[in-house]
Amino acid sequence: MPSKSLPAQIPFRYRSVDTLTGVTRETAKKVAAHLGVDETQAIHMALQQLAARVLPHYEIDDGPLSASQLKQIKLASKKSITAQASTPPKLRSSLFINESQT
Secondary structure, eight states: OOOOOOOOOOOOOOOSSOBTTBOOHHHHHHHHHHHTSOHHHHHHHHHHHHHHHHSOSSOOOOSSOOHHHHHHHHHHHHHHHHHHOSSOOOOOOSSSOOGGGO
8 A cells, every 4th residue: 555645844933922024823823713724724824825925926938029929929910900890990099198189
């Protein structure tokens, strides 16, 4: 029968007083009780929320687009516009008032 290997473990030490960077075991117990979970789950939930806030939500790309990629995008957008109308629409913005409109 194969044995299951446990995931890597790290020691976790509570602080002696609550600070901006750590909590006491009493605080962790209160948080866990308030959430209706055990202390370990409360720690996982806190770390998950921190990860969601500070880690990127997308894969880092390879940098700027190449000239070939830009050309392909422009070509694809022109095909899309001409497929929608016989003449490409004029771009207008209501954000800025053109001098000819004043």
